[in-house]
Amino acid sequence: MNVNGVSSKIGVILAIVITISSAIHANAQTGVNSRPGATVQRAAYSTSRLQNRPDSAVTRDVRSALWRTPGVDASGIRVRARLGVVTLAGWVPERRQIGLAGNAARSVRGVRSVSNQLILRNRR
Structure with missing residues (x-):
């Protein structure tokens, strides 16, 4: 095998490793002691996402993202934003x-982290 072929294969393997490790990092969740089952989801972000946006705009956009997300019933979810930290509270069925819901919130521009305090509850 020639040197260029080896270099190409190493490059492909390196790209795969970086992609997998980025995905694992973006999906990492850290437990929060304030509420059983609550998690904090930190967003992997670039400097372009760190634009200072008003809390009201972030809250509005997260609510909109929740309602647009297929498979999410947002009727029992409350959203709060403070300096890029979004808190999801309430329940889902x-x-x-x-x-x-946590992934939808993390995808919104200006969200730095998500405190996902949603609980499981059947509809009344």
Whole structure:
């Protein structure tokens, strides 16, 4: 095998490793002691996402993202934003919606971290 072929394969492997480690880092969750089951999700962000946006705009955009996210029932979710830290509180009817809601909130421009305090509760 020639040197260029080896270099190409090493480059591809390196790109895959970087992509996987970035995905793992972006999805890491740290427990919060204030509420059982609550998590903090830190967003992997570039400097372009660190624009100072008013809390009201971030809150509005997170609410909009939650309502647009397929598979998320946002009717029981309350959203608060303070200096780029978004808190999701309330309830959802299915466990998988907790993670989907956190991911939707993290995707909003200006969100630095998400405190996901959603709980599982069946509809009344």
